[in-house]
Amino acid sequence: MIEVDGLAVEYGAGRRSVLALDDVSLSVKEGEFVAVVGPSGCGKSTLLFALDGLVPPTSGTVKIDGEAVRGIRRDVALILQDAGLLPWKTVQANAELALRIQGRKEDVRGVLEQLGLAGFERRFPGELSEGMRRRVGIARALALHPKVLLMDEPMANLDSITRERIQNLILQLWKRLGFTAILVTHDIEEAVFLGQRIFVFTPRPGKVAEVVDNPDMGQVDYRDSEAFRARVHHLREVLVGSAA
């Protein structure tokens, strides 16, 4: 259970300061998949950084399982935009990175296999396609066996075919592993495909403008259904409305 109450985050101080988030309240149930959608610069990433303990709240509270988030939690993993791979580390070393930093000895072979990366362990990120790089980023997060998976635009800047593949992969992994997922995106269709509930954010400072229920998420061939299109249409109206 994730509870965010009256969260505000301000970067910098004085006249140069920027209010990234203002009075954000939301809660996410255990095992739920939630999407956060909004225009660029609406503080979506900041919300994830606050949940991950990377950025302290300026005011308000962030709680996971009833405990205020202070610093990095081992049961929370973050997938960064563009995967955040270290180009000087091999696929295996990148996948192991978060584990090793936490002093954990677990093996990543299973995770790499699940993500179709077996046989590429000794390659460097520079030798991989963009789609594979994103999968390594996912492997690094999943290797931690997180209870909560935070995803910051994991499909940004991908071609449409690869994007759809990775979206399907994330859905499969969520169904299989049952983590709580928060996905930040500016892609409306992606939010509808992956979010059981969709939080629509306003531009800077970010605030929750509307919460859209999406009970059909995860159904077979959802992407091609009438319900999917209707929800995308609705969301687009909300977003364009809130951006005006």
Add this chain to the structure above:
Amino acid sequence: MKRTVQYILAALVVLLLWEGASLILLATRGRIILPTPVATLGEARQYFGELASAFGASALRFLLSLLISFAIGLPLGLLIGFERNLYQALSPLIYLTYPIPPVALLVFLYLAFGVGETVKVVVITAALLFQVLVAAQGAARGIPRTHVTAVRSAGASRWQLYRHVVVPATLPEVLTAARVSVGLGITMLYIVETKLGLVGGPRTGLGRFIEYYTFRAELSLAGVVGLSLLGLMFYALLELLERWLCRWKHVGGPGGA
């Protein structure tokens, strides 16, 4: 393999140009001004032992200076470049002292460290250290934020941040800067060995060897050849080090989907 052939060809071109210059000078001035490669190498063979000792002494001096400049310049540069507070406090100091050529202070260094080995290493080190330090600082400032966040979000300590991100991210730039500075370092080596080498014999360094045999043109020139080989050696050494430590920089494009 291909690179070796290229180097041999380049060496031949240099020898040909040298030979040409000797012959033209001889024809226009009517006397030997620049000894030919053959004459030079002939003399070098006769004095091989002396030349080798001078080469060894200079190489050791240069290596020691290079190691000290890395040992001090790398950590200091990375800290100043990466820690914002340190950068604000110390970067003006670096930019003020950076343009001071250490050779200009030779008299004072001479008084402070005497005429022995120490002062020579100090001058060469001072020159190389700044190159390494400034390169390390610049590289550390340019580290992409996402690399830092990736490691921080896993709960990395300051030390882990340096180990997994700051050092490997900056190494290619620092090694390249060091390689480019070899020329400067060799110049410094020559200056300290000639200016501060008057008491030693020709075996105490290539600079001293060149100076000592000023009036035996072939030998003096052989010392210059030795000096350029020394520079080439360190240049190649640093390049090999970069290729080995930063393999990831030299891997090919995407393979597989």
